[in-house]
Amino acid sequence: MTGAGLPTRRLFFACWPTPAVRAMLCRETGARVRHCGGLPVAPADLHLTLAFLGQVDDAQQAALVAAARRLAVPDFSLALDRYGWFEAAQVLWLGCREVPAALARLAGELAGQARAAGLQPDPRPFRPHVTLARKVRNPPDLAPPRMLTWPVGDFALVESLAAPAGLRYRLCRRFPDSG
Numbered sequence: 001m002t003g004a005g006l007p008t009r010r011l012f013f014a015c016w017p018t019p020a021v022r023a024m025l026c027r028e029t030g031a032r033v034r035h036c037g038g039l040p041v042a043p044a045d046l047h048l049t050l051a052f053l054g055q056v057d058d059a060q061q062a063a064l065v066a067a068a069r070r071l072a073v074p075d076f077s078l079a080l081d082r083y084g085w086f087e088a089a090q091v092l093w094l095g096c097r098e099v100p101a102a103l104a105r106l107a108g109e110l111a112g113q114a115r116a117a118g119l120q121p122d123p124r125p126f127r128p129h130v131t132l133a134r135k136v137r138n139p140p141d142l143a144p145p146r147m148l149t150w151p152v153g154d155f156a157l158v159e160s161l162a163a164p165a166g167l168r169y170r171l172c173r174r175f176p177d178s179g
């Protein structure tokens with residue numbers, strides 16, 4: 001609910017892998033995830049957050065969807081070539097040594113759209129990453145992976161849902177629309 005009592009959804013924009021990219025991520029990171037001592041993110045939930053939006057009401061969602069449809073279609077390669085660990089969040093992640101300018105631009109544009117819709121996106125600097133495991137309490141093995149290439153041709157609006165076993169994610173729609 002918003003302060004005005006409107007129903008809301010907890011939403012974020014993300015790069016949402018295709019089944020082929022998802023399979024590659026699982027195949028290439030599986031051993032590292034199994035040995036990190038944490039809770040693996042379900043394969044179906046792997047993603048790269050572009051802009052976390054928080055609680056969004058229907059009117060804000062409609063404005064965000066209209067704005068997202070006007071953005072240029074992403075078309076870049078993301079080289080995933082490093083592991084990292086957010087110690088405070090206890091998260092093992094996969095990311096990139098060099099952030100593609102197109103990725104940083106897309107994240108910045110979406111954060112701008114969120115502000116325009118009256119939301120307050122995360123003010124911290126954008127650190128693109130795919131969370132692989134949570135509750136990783138001790139420093140994991142961060143030796144770099146074999147470089148993985150994710151061809152990014154779209155982005156997605158995703159809902160974060162509280163489930164008995166923790167958070168799960170629901171793909172709302174991709175941009176550009178697939179159909």
Ligand code: 3AM
Pocket residue numbers: 012047048049052054122129131160
């Ligand atoms: O993509 P990852 O898994 O790193 O931690 C949440 C998750 O990050 C993050 O948004 C992603 C989708 O839920 N998140 C949750 N609450 C947040 C907040 N208040 C947040 N990011 C920024 N501010």
